[in-house]
Amino acid sequence: MRILIVEDDLVSRRFLQKFLSQYGECDIVVDGMEALDAFLYSLKSNTPYHLICLDIMMPKVDGLKVLKTIRELESQKGILPQDRSKVIMTTALNGTDLVQKAFDIGCEGFASKPIDTEKLVEVMMKLGLLQQKV
Numbered sequence: 001m002r003i004l005i006v007e008d009d010l011v012s013r014r015f016l017q018k019f020l021s022q023y024g025e026c027d028i029v030v031d032g033m034e035a036l037d038a039f040l041y042s043l044k045s046n047t048p049y050h051l052i053c054l055d056i057m058m059p060k061v062d063g064l065k066v067l068k069t070i071r072e073l074e075s076q077k078g079i080l081p082q083d084r085s086k087v088i089m090t091t092a093l094n095g096t097d098l099v100q101k102a103f104d105i106g107c108e109g110f111a112s113k114p115i116d117t118e119k120l121v122e123v124m125m126k127l128g129l130l131q132q133k134v
Helices: 010-020 032-044 063-076 096-105 117-126
Strands: 002-006 025-029 051-055 086-091 109-112
Touching: 002 010, 002 032, 010 025, 010 051, 025 032, 032 051, 032 063, 051 063, 063 086, 063 096, 086 096, 086 117, 096 109, 109 117
Parallel strands: 002 025, 002 051, 051 086, 086 109
Antiparallel strands: none
């Protein structure tokens, strides 16, 4: 699985990388502009991300704008909804308005910080990114 971690906070970024690296190859970026560059490169090189963990609050370009742009790029490329990158929004904010907005734009999951790894695994399973352990 190819994973993109978009997180401006160093501690959160390292935590997610350490945890998610057991499930796949992780690329890490620190802001919205880098996220869009990495996503565009993945499309051009035909190595799309299966999972994007996207922080809502970031400098330069926030996570909601990044998500909206990612979904627009996927539509332009003719990528079917079931083949799109799965996006899990992460935030330390409790504002349900932002979370609802993210779901309206097209995210598939949400994780509040500090990240609960068991809940994150549950979300990844629901999205079909991980198999149930037998």
